[in-house]
Amino acid sequence: MFEDLNAFAVIVEQSSLNKASKLLNLSQPALSRKIAKLEEELGVQLFDRRGKRLEITSTGRFVYTFALEQRQRQLRFLQKLSRHKNEAQSMLTLGASLTTLQTTLPTLVEAFMSKHPQTELKLLTGKTHEIVAFVRDKKADAGVVGSAIHEAGLRCIPLFDDHLELVVPLGHELTARAGTASMKDLQGLPMIIFSKGTWYRSLTDDLFQRSGIMPDIRMEIDSFEAIVRLLPTCKASALLPKSYLRSELLRDNGLTALFLPDLKETRRTTSLIYSETADLSSTARSWISETRASFAGYRMV
16 A cells, blocks of 8 residues: 555656656556555545546545655655664674684774774674584674684684794793703693683693693683783793784783794694675675785794
C-alpha cells in the first residue's frame, strides 16, 4: 500500500497523470491500475475523473496528507538505517592470544585508532585455539596469534618471527659477557618465569630440560609488565620475547637484553588470521590491510 500511496502523492503534486508516470518511470496504464487498486483497498474515491482530467476529492486530500506523513517517516527511517549501517561498519572485533595482547596488539591498535578514531573496538582474548574458534565462528573479524595457523576457511598471514631474549638489570654480572653468554650461564641464575599453563612457560620448561639447566626460580608470573618491573628489585633475570623488548621499555626500567644463540630455538611466528568466507566490513578490511602493510618485508629472526 505504501508504494501506491507514494504514487498517488506524486500524481497530486504533478497535477498530471502523464508527468507522474514519467517521474515514477511507469506507464500511464500501470499507474492508473495502482490508483484503482489503492481506492479499492481504502474503499474510497481519491479522484473525480472528468474526461482526461483528475480532480482530487476531499477524501483524497485527507489521504494525501497521510501519504506525506508516511513519506517523511520512510525518509527518517532510511536515514536512521543508514546511520546504523555506518555505525555497524565502524565496529571492529578482534581476537588476541594472551601473548600478543601484551606484545604486538597495543602498538597495532594505537596506530589503527589514530587513523580511524570513530571505530568502536571490541577485544576477545584467550588461548590461540580459542581465538581461532572466534574467527572461524565469525565472532571476531580478525585475530592476532603467536603461531602459524592451518585451518580450512581461514587465511593466515605471517607477520613476523620472534624469539626469546635474556633480560637482566643494568650492571648484572652477565652484561660484561654480552655476545659470549650461553645457556650454561642460566644454571642457578635467579629468574622470574611465566606461570604454569602458559605457552611461554611450556616453552621455557622445554628449553631448560633440553639444555640441562636448572635456574633459581624466584617468582612465577603471567604478566610481562609485572615481570619487567620486578626484575631490578629482585635482581633477577627473565626470558622475554624480543618483540616486547622495546628500547624505551628497557631504558625506563633499567634493563638490558642479551642475545643467547641457543634462544633462536624458541622462534615462533606471530600471524594475522581472518575468515576467507566472512563478509567483512570496510573497517575490518582496513584493519587487515593496514596490519599487513605495517609488517611488509619485516621478519624478526
